[in-house]
Amino acid sequence: MFGLRRSGCVLAILLGTATPVLAQQPAAAGHIKTSSGAAYIVRNNATIAARPGTAIFETDALRTGADGTVGITLKDDTRLSLGPDSEVRLERYMYAPGEGGFAMVLKFARGVAAYVSGRMAKLAPDAIRLETPSAIVGVRGTTVAIRVEQ
Amino acid sequence: MKQRSSALLVAIAVVLTGGCATRHVRKAAEPPRPVPPALIVLLPDPESGTTGRIRVSSPLGVVDLSVPRTATRVTGDARPGAVTPMSEADVQRVFGAALAALPPAPRHFTLQFRFESDTLTAESTALVPEILSAVKALPVPEVVVVGHTDTMGERKANVALGLKRAKSVREILATAGLPRSTIEVTSHGEGDLLVKTPDKTPEPRNRRVEITVR
Numbered sequence A: 001m002f003g004l005r006r007s008g009c010v011l012a013i014l015l016g017t018a019t020p021v022l023a024q025q026p027a028a029a030g031h032i033k034t035s036s037g038a039a040y041i042v043r044n045n046a047t048i049a050a051r052p053g054t055a056i057f058e059t060d061a062l063r064t065g066a067d068g069t070v071g072i073t074l075k076d077d078t079r080l081s082l083g084p085d086s087e088v089r090l091e092r093y094m095y096a097p098g099e100g101g102f103a104m105v106l107k108f109a110r111g112v113a114a115y116v117s118g119r120m121a122k123l124a125p126d127a128i129r130l131e132t133p134s135a136i137v138g139v140r141g142t143t144v145a146i147r148v149e150q
Numbered sequence B: 001m002k003q004r005s006s007a008l009l010v011a012i013a014v015v016l017t018g019g020c021a022t023r024h025v026r027k028a029a030e031p032p033r034p035v036p037p038a039l040i041v042l043l044p045d046p047e048s049g050t051t052g053r054i055r056v057s058s059p060l061g062v063v064d065l066s067v068p069r070t071a072t073r074v075t076g077d078a079r080p081g082a083v084t085p086m087s088e089a090d091v092q093r094v095f096g097a098a099l100a101a102l103p104p105a106p107r108h109f110t111l112q113f114r115f116e117s118d119t120l121t122a123e124s125t126a127l128v129p130e131i132l133s134a135v136k137a138l139p140v141p142e143v144v145v146v147g148h149t150d151t152m153g154e155r156k157a158n159v160a161l162g163l164k165r166a167k168s169v170r171e172i173l174a175t176a177g178l179p180r181s182t183i184e185v186t187s188h189g190e191g192d193l194l195v196k197t198p199d200k201t202p203e204p205r206n207r208r209v210e211i212t213v214r
Helices: A002-024 B002-029 B089-100 B123-135 B156-175
Strands: A030-035 A039-043 A046-049 A061-064 A069-074 A080-081 A087-096 A099-117 A128-130 A135-138 A141-147 B039-044 B052-056 B063-064 B070-074 B107-112 B143-150 B183-189 B208-213
Touching: A030 A039, A046 B002, A061 A069, A061 A080, A069 A087, A069 B089, A080 A087, A099 B089, A128 A141, A135 A141, A141 B089, B039 B089, B052 B070, B063 B070, B107 B123, B123 B156, B123 B208, B143 B156, B156 B183, B156 B208
Parallel strands: A099 A128, B143 B183
Antiparallel strands: A030 A069, A039 A046, A039 A061, A061 A087, A069 A080, A080 A099, A087 A099, A099 A141, A128 A135, A135 B052, A141 B039, B039 B070, B052 B063, B107 B208, B143 B208
């Protein structure tokens, strides 16, 4: 009886700790589709090689070296690509049309990048912000190229 | 005793304010870090060739761009620069490597069902081989099947209904030869209407499943 109650307790603790982890498991925001040369994902201060097929999550940054390029496609069909010596961070990303949840903030830190808008630009254009250190770009369904000079 | 403690207070105050003052002086002596300028260029869509609009804002002003291959340069200490044309050669010189790294455009297919049934219409059945060849053309394909509903019923129930439709399409694609594990199913319920309608409106064209291959 006592043992049963105790194992019930252990189970409850296990469930209690396991469920939030499952609930917080973030869904991928998109995937690497193209890459060449030195191309990385920077996630929690760790650097991961950006190979085609690798998942991208909110708060990840993309970084390229002198010979690197990388291209990603996000869940709403937004496409983003970086030229050499560049860095762009996916600061914020939410695409949940069923619940009406939309957000996208891309931070262009340095170098050159191209952005092609996806479905979010049609469904909720005001939810999209392309940020550079000196300016913020709002988009209405379009293609934009950005260079941040150093 | 009382005098000594007040003297101590004064001493502490002097040290504190003195410390503050030095910190201020040091900060003012540092040259302000310049904000990196940005060159922002509006381009035509790589596939359709159409051009949208962008609004570029800085703390000191706003500028709108709507003509393809025009640009503005924004520095940290002025209004966004005048909108000037940028030649295709200059676009390629500055952005060529980034533009060449853009992934292929996602492709979309819309499947419709026979009225009150799980069976696709003849036109939709004919699309299935085309979907398969679009998947095979990509190096790292993703297949996303999204169910949609019209605005009849509750929002939440429609998310569930859309998911049911998406899952039946996954079965059709799996039977046709796509590995089930590569097919992601989801539902937008009534949140992404093909034909805009008010709430509680029956609309067959909104009862659909969209497939994205990217």
